[in-house]
Amino acid sequence: MSDQDDINLEGGDVGTTETSGRKISGLIPQLLKWVAIVLSALIFIVTVVVITVNIIGGAGKNMSTLPVSEEYTGVREILQWYRDPIGVIQTRTNDEIPASVVAEVALGYTADDKTTPAELSARIVEIKDFLRSFLQSKTAMELKNEEKIKIEIRNQINDNILSKSKIKDVRFTKYEIVEQ
Template sequence: MSDDFDKGGPDFSETPEVADKPKSKGGGKAILGLLKWIAIGLGAVIFIIVIVVVTVSLLNRQAKPMTTVPTSEEYQRATPIWATFTAIDQITTSTIDKEPWSVMIKLNLAYDPADKEIQTELTSRKYQIQDALRNFFSMKSIQALMPDEERVLKEELREMLNRILTKPGIKDIYFQTFSRNQL
């Protein structure tokens, strides 16, 4: 052990040299600056994403588009081709007016050709339908039976006849003959 001392081993008599503090090279400031710019970039990206999501959700929330496409029957290009039930006899009746008018109607009922049950039901209810039609026209005034009211009249007829049937199968009414004569 004494040999270590002689050979220049640890010398406890001398005061140890104070270790110099390493000079800071600004590495911490550089990392903080870098982190600051990364945070600013992430904040900007998140802000843009939030703006886009809010804008898209507001635009998609609109219930109606700015321009609507007309879907009523008046604006359809072509009416569908329906099968027709033509077995209903001509109906002759008088109106409910004080001075009654004689009305003669021959009409055909349009139905979906894919519906095979409706034709059978129309055939079995032929006389019931004829009676309902005669009663319908006899309860109307001549004003309600004029040509300018024909669209409303067809709609009323279609609704009435569909109530008679087990399922609503009448799609349209076609007047073959519709004459009005004052008595």
């Protein structure tokens, strides 16, 4: 080999030159390939989003609830309600700017129980005083959680006031918190 031979260092065979037509024809398949990839990705993303929204949004079948047969479903106990002697309890909350609380409380006990209403009648003064001081010791924000208040009242009456019997439930026939 002599130093005079032409060496093409830029690639390709000696004597071949690419024309502009071939460059364009090679560009079109590459462009189509990328368009297909992007389109496929978009279709995949939309499919995943639609399925996820249907599952989370509840349009799909709800898998979090279990069917309960009738033999396991308990019948709610029918209760008698002790409420007239208690009357309306009016007090103020334990806030910097106290709110007014008006509550009418009903205490539920088993329907065929004869000792509970007798004990409730005997301890009516203690119950009224407890309800007034209990509501007075809470803030307006604490009193807004009605279910928690009902449970606390029931437990306190059963543990600290009644001795021979227990109440089963506490309900409010009137429950108003008026903030100033």
